[in-house]
Amino acid sequence: RKEVEQDPGPFNVPEGATVAFNCTYSNSASQSFFWYRQDCRKEPKLLMSVYSSGNEDGRFTAQLNRASQYISLLIRDSKLSDSATYLCVVSANQAGTALIFGKGTTLSVSS
């Protein structure tokens, strides 16, 4: 089983749509969870951290289920500028320093 698995893409949605990405991780010792965004040929940038209680940042909502080792990202009211690859990222050790990346899910928002 791969360490971090994500929904296969690409997701093609119209502007204004709501889209959800799912992710599962295999290392139960992982302590830190993130969603990163990567634009084509660019470095990843942190979108948001994911907390057990769930957290929201504007149109983005992240959820974590430790029992199921499952992470989700919900994007509401999609914008053209949301088009990118979204990476589910999990810490590789209890110190939370080394990160393991999922393969990413590509989102394409069209007008």
Added chain:
Amino acid sequence: GAVVSQHPSWVICKSGTSVKIECRSLDFQATTMFWYRQFPKQSLMLMATSNEGSKATYEQGVEKDKFLINHASLTLSTLTVTSAHPEDSSFYICSASWGGAGTEAFFGQGTRLTVV
């Protein structure tokens, strides 16, 4: 957010030569730096973790003698690809962190290496 500068952003080299990539944290002290490699349409793969003043920890399958990592100060880590071959052509990205669990990692801009 914090700034991590990676240099060069792209490089083309001949097969058999060595290439050095620098990663600098500009406004914070990075106790830990990470080196990743990303092939087209693939995820970032962790190559090694380096802590300032100590030897790097390499991931399984990564040749430490081929990918030399030096983390001599809290603001600079270097990755040297020795005797590069075309199959080493990839996007190399560093990231830096100042702390432990839950600490955000900041990424350099990446280096696109092409070996001809």
